[in-house]
Amino acid sequence: MAHAEDPEDRTATPDHAVRPGSLLISSTELVEPTFRRTVVYVIEHNDAGSLGVVLNRPSDTAVHDVLPQWAPLTSAPKALHVGGPVKRDSALCLATLRPGVSTENVPGLRRVDGRVVMVDLDSDPSVVASSIDGMRIFAGYSGWTLGQLEGELERDDWMVVSALPTDVVGSGRVDLWARVLRRQPMPLAMLATHPLDTSTN
Secondary structure: OOOOOOOOOOOOOOOOOOOOOEEEEEOOOOOOOOOOOOEEEEEEEEOOEEEEEEOOOEEEEEHHHHOOOOHHHOOOOOEEEEOOOEEEEEEEEEEEEOOOOOOOOOOOEEEEEOOEEEEOOOOOHHHHHHHEEEEEEEEEEEEEEOOHHHHHHHOOOEEEEEOOHHHHHOOOOOOHHHHHHHOOOOOHHHHHHOOOOHHHO
16 A cells, blocks of 8 residues: 555656656567566666666575575565666665655665665665665666667657556565556556467467
């Protein structure tokens, strides 16, 4: 259930207004394996380009095997998620703040949008623990140089909607791609029923 502090769940806009806190939902026509049926959370979007992480690509690697000190704070499934094709040997962490908590005077937290923050994995987990109510660790990220994402949006590779904090750290057992589309107005909501394997349709 969304908290009062959650950002408004804005839907796709005709001008493709991308900002930190946007979700990029891959179109049904985007069948390239890296981004097929993915949901990308945008962390940065500025004159240098765009950076985000794929939210719905859990790996087979347990967080405990790589960053054991952070495993107790990690949301289920407690696995590293593949954030994208860039620098997969590095880790990036997103978390959601507890309602009403501020990032001020909490070392290691940087606000992205609403209750979503980035966590410095070199910080002390015991200091961060009382401020967050869920977190996810990503191996690698998705990046676009200046103008590259805009070109993909013009080709209709992505749909742009707003994220809710529950998208970032929610259950890994749900089809996030379909869930986000389902809460949009028509006709976007209809895409949620698009089959995984179109050859069977």
